[in-house]
Amino acid sequence: MNGKKLLAVLFSVVLVSLAVITAFSKKSSFSEEENRNLATFPSFSLSAIGDKSFMNGFDSYISDHFFGRNFWVNLKSNLELLTLKKENNSILLTSRDSLVEDLEEPEERKIGLNISGIESFAKNNPDAKIYMAIAPTALDIYSDTLPYGKSTWSQKAVIDDFYSKISKSAYGIDIYTSLYSNRDQYIYYNTDHHWTTLGAYYAYTQIATALDFKPYDKSPFDVEHASYDFKGTYSSKSKIPVTADTIDIYSLASSDLKVTEVIVNDGKEEKSYDSIYFREWLGKKDKYSVFLGQVQPEITVKTNVQNNRKLLIFKDSYAHSLLPFLALHYSEIKLIDLRYTNQNYRDLANVSDYNDVLLLYNIDSIAHSFEIATLGD
Amino acid sequence: MVFSSLTFMYIYLPIILGIYFLVPKVLRNSVMFIAGLLFYAWGEPVYLWIMILSTIIDYTAGLFMHKYDDKPAIRRLCLLVSILMNVGLLSVFKYSGFFVSTINSVIGTSIPVPNVSLPIGISFYTFQSMSYTIDLYMRNISVQKNPVTFATYVTLFPQIVAGPIVRYSDVQNEINHRTISIDMVGEGVAIFIKGLAKKVLLANNIGALWATVKAQEISSLPAATAWLGILAFTFQIYFDFSGYSDMAIGLGKMLGFNFPENFNFPYVSKSISEFWRRWHMTLGSWFKSYVYIPLGGNRKGLGRTAFNLFITWMLTGFWHGASWNFVIWGAYFGVIIILERLFLGNWLKKIPAVLQVAYSFILVVFGWVLFEFDELSNVFLYFKAMFGGNALGFANADTLYYLLSYILVFAICIFFSSDICQKLALKIKAKFPKVWEYATPAVCIIVLLICTAYLVDATYNPFLYFRF
Numbered sequence: 001m002n003g004k005k006l007l008a009v010l011f012s013v014v015l016v017s018l019a020v021i022t023a024f025s026k027k028s029s030f031s032e033e034e035n036r037n038l039a040t041f042p043s044f045s046l047s048a049i050g051d052k053s054f055m056n057g058f059d060s061y062i063s064d065h066f067f068g069r070n071f072w073v074n075l076k077s078n079l080e081l082l083t084l085k086k087e088n089n090s091i092l093l094t095s096r097d098s099l100v101e102d103l104e105e106p107e108e109r110k111i112g113l114n115i116s117g118i119e120s121f122a123k124n125n126p127d128a129k130i131y132m133a134i135a136p137t138a139l140d141i142y143s144d145t146l147p148y149g150k151s152t153w154s155q156k157a158v159i160d161d162f163y164s165k166i167s168k169s170a171y172g173i174d175i176y177t178s179l180y181s182n183r184d185q186y187i188y189y190n191t192d193h194h195w196t197t198l199g200a201y202y203a204y205t206q207i208a209t210a211l212d213f214k215p216y217d218k219s220p221f222d223v224e225h226a227s228y229d230f231k232g233t234y235s236s237k238s239k240i241p242v243t244a245d246t247i248d249i250y251s252l253a254s255s256d257l258k259v260t261e262v263i264v265n266d267g268k269e270e271k272s273y274d275s276i277y278f279r280e281w282l283g284k285k286d287k288y289s290v291f292l293g294q295v296q297p298e299i300t301v302k303t304n305v306q307n308n309r310k311l312l313i314f315k316d317s318y319a320h321s322l323l324p325f326l327a328l329h330y331s332e333i334k335l336i337d338l339r340y341t342n343q344n345y346r347d348l349a350n351v352s353d354y355n356d357v358l359l360l361y362n363i364d365s366i367a368h369s370f371e372i373a374t375l376g377d
Numbered sequence: 378m379v380f381s382s383l384t385f386m387y388i389y390l391p392i393i394l395g396i397y398f399l400v401p402k403v404l405r406n407s408v409m410f411i412a413g414l415l416f417y418a419w420g421e422p423v424y425l426w427i428m429i430l431s432t433i434i435d436y437t438a439g440l441f442m443h444k445y446d447d448k449p450a451i452r453r454l455c456l457l458v459s460i461l462m463n464v465g466l467l468s469v470f471k472y473s474g475f476f477v478s479t480i481n482s483v484i485g486t487s488i489p490v491p492n493v494s495l496p497i498g499i500s501f502y503t504f505q506s507m508s509y510t511i512d513l514y515m516r517n518i519s520v521q522k523n524p525v526t527f528a529t530y531v532t533l534f535p536q537i538v539a540g541p542i543v544r545y546s547d548v549q550n551e552i553n554h555r556t557i558s559i560d561m562v563g564e565g566v567a568i569f570i571k572g573l574a575k576k577v578l579l580a581n582n583i584g585a586l587w588a589t590v591k592a593q594e595i596s597s598l599p600a601a602t603a604w605l606g607i608l609a610f611t612f613q614i615y616f617d618f619s620g621y622s623d624m625a626i627g628l629g630k631m632l633g634f635n636f637p638e639n640f641n642f643p644y645v646s647k648s649i650s651e652f653w654r655r656w657h658m659t660l661g662s663w664f665k666s667y668v669y670i671p672l673g674g675n676r677k678g679l680g681r682t683a684f685n686l687f688i689t690w691m692l693t694g695f696w697h698g699a700s701w702n703f704v705i706w707g708a709y710f711g712v713i714i715i716l717e718r719l720f721l722g723n724w725l726k727k728i729p730a731v732l733q734v735a736y737s738f739i740l741v742v743f744g745w746v747l748f749e750f751d752e753l754s755n756v757f758l759y760f761k762a763m764f765g766g767n768a769l770g771f772a773n774a775d776t777l778y779y780l781l782s783y784i785l786v787f788a789i790c791i792f793f794s795s796d797i798c799q800k801l802a803l804k805i806k807a808k809f810p811k812v813w814e815y816a817t818p819a820v821c822i823i824v825l826l827i828c829t830a831y832l833v834d835a836t837y838n839p840f841l842y843f844r845f
Contacts, residue, residue, distance in 0.1 A: 003813075003814035003817055004561075005559045006818045007563040007821055008562040008566055010818055011563075012394075014822060015387060018829075019392075049422050055378075058384060059382065059384050062383050066383055069833055072830040075827070075830040076833070076834040077834070079827065083582070084785050148777070149774055149775070149779075150778050151774050
């Protein structure tokens with residue numbers, strides 16, 4: 001058989017086998033890798049043909065259910081590394097073999113709205129002791145490891161500026177310095193936009209001092225490696241292959257302090273749990289949700305700490321891995337996520353019931369969204 | 378339907394090829410005809426009727442021309458009907474918005490601008506269909522009495538959407554009697570995969586850089602970034618379009634057709650005249666045969682030649698899109714070609730080859746600026762950026778980042794767009810024929826699988842010439 005005939009035969013084999021296997025393989029309805037529902041077969045009708053919804057639906061169906069989809073996607077992202085491109089979908093590959101998101105320049109208008117919201121909140125709650133902690137992302141902490149020629153804006157400068165503008169309303173806690181000085185340690189995930197539990201710990205030490213109690217040392221904590229193959233949002237978005245992350249759960253060894261109840265209000269109903277860890281998520285793709293589960297409007301955490309102190313936190317998901325540390329110091333902590341509720345905060349919490357109010361956000365929430373502004377309503 | 382898609386490669390193609398090879402010879406054209414309708418309807422379900430209408434009218438015109446072979450008046454009338462109908466379809470569906478808004482701005486009226494959507498491939502199948510009636514009128518071909526055979530020609534799915542522009546005369550024999558052999562299928566597969574790789578691996582990749590640059594304010598670009606951007610586009614459009622032509626030619630071969638070449642390493646040209654003999658060759662030759670030569674070509678003196686060239690090139694530009702920048706793009710090349718004919722060509726022959734290539738390449742790159750921006754104001758802004766008019770210096774940090782990110786892709790693009798790769802291939806083939814013979818299928822299949830991986834992953838898979 002000469003080369004041409006060989007090619008014709010091989011080509012036919014590849015086409016037919018992939019076509020047949022794709023057609024007859026079992027179709028799943030949900031993709032763990034991509035965290036979304038996979039396309040269903042489109043409905044066939046004259047109008048669906050006329051407006052091309054059948055054709056487009058068919059194309060989506062074939063590509064969503066193409067045999068070995070995940071294999072092909074991984075093959076491509078590995079090949080891409082050969083082309084020396086270090087970016088995909090705004091995610092950069094650093095020289096530390098970690099992924100960071102290339103955040104856009106901060107939006108002044110939204111920062112302004114957030115500042116006004118906090119000022120109004122402070123005016124409306126004159127007796128509240130308000131603190132704010134803004135976390136940088138790995139993009140800034142490791143800005144010296146970005147691909148050659150790539151530069152980014154200073155998150156520290158934005159954080160400092162924000163703190164100075166809200167200084168009459170809230171006390172700005174500097175967690176940047178502690179994180180930066182510990183950057184040689186594993187304080188940010190390589191594949192996800194969150195900080196690791198260790199990173200959250202360092203932030204906790206600064207927050208504790210500001211809130212006027214002594215933070216625990218690192219040594220008495222037991223570190224449980226709850227998962228070794230966490231691949232988070234940056235991996236999903238860019239598909240650039242890097243080593244998976246480890247998720248750690250810190251618990252205070254030989255201590256009687258424990259969480260007694262966790263009440264989750266998802267906007268429709270309240271459910272009660274006995275742990276702040278939702279371990280079923282460790283078996284799924286979104287492993288960070290082991291900390292306090294998926295994001296909800298309102299979560300109330302009750303502990304057996306005997307000081308009758310209560311903390312109210314307005315937050316984004318960065319607070320979830322920091323909560324276990326704060327739970328050692330309060331008898332009750334309420335976490336409210338303004339992004340996931342239409343209700344005014346007054347419907348969810350009575351501010352005067354709480355000793356301290358903490359606004360805990362990462363820089364992306366400050367610079368690119370303005371949910372915090374609703375605090376001013 | 379797009380060739381570089383999973384639906385086409387793994388659903389449509391195996392089914393159609395399977396049926397095509399299994400049915401008796403006499404049914405092959407019917408299979409192709411239905412396959413063509415299906416292929417076209419997949420992308421353009423509503424305007425399928427326009428293509429069918431064009432086919433019926435040209436087929437009928439051909440029949441009448443044949444029936445009244447001895448009556449020149451009737452033959453001329455049939456030709457006129459065909460041309461008017463095809464040009465009319467183009468005018469309405471492609472150029473009506475352009476005509477109305479131009480009239481509005483020239484004489485100050487406010488006629489509502491029609492917003493007709495452009496049926497896929499209309500610029501290709503109308504030109505192919507017209508080639509039949511014109512060549513029949515000029516007695517270069519014989520009539521096609523079988524309606525299915527004629528319809529098969531018009532709806533041939535390999536080139537209906539994006540060329541090459543295949544004249545009836547090119548496939549006159551094969552449309553009636555063609556041989557298919559496994560060898561030819563193998564040849565076709567190799568060409569198809571070459572085209573697929575050009576599109577999926579090269580065009581889409583370097584195109585991402587152009588997309589990044591184009592997304593920014595033109596006035597914020599330092600000179601080097603503007604150059605990097607338009608160079609990225611220069612390679613993107615070449616690999617996109619020549620890749621698609623290769624896929625069409627490869628598919629044709631699999632089916633027993635020998636379509637004409639459409640690209641011949643245009644970026645190694647030593648003059649603009651040569652460039653247009655290497656770029657989109659079937660379009661250039663269509664306009665030469667059916668516009669330039671009938672206008673008199675170069676047989677009526679220098680002045681008339683210049684005029685003929687200018688008209689032909691303006692129309693060539695205009696074919697590419699319903700907007701003034703395309704007309705100017707065509708005229709731009711027309712003027713350069715006239716100058717090359719007059720004296721520039723002789724000057725060029727005296728300078729070293731590498732400078733001739735540089736001259737042509739740079740002029741082509743400038744041309745792409747005209748081509749890419751519909752608004753002439755943006756054309757000016759982009760040239761301004763390229764020549765440092767933004768006062769942002771030669772380069773900034775971003776420029777370096779883009780260059781480093783894409784330097785390897787640029788190098789690969791330069792290698793595969795020059796004829797060095799072809800010469801190298803021929804050398805290796807001559808020296809190691811057996812190795813070459815069996816390495817080719819292996820490499821092709823590996824490339825096919827890599828392209829499949831990219832298609833499955835596709836986040837960026839536009840096709841540029843679909844405007845036409």
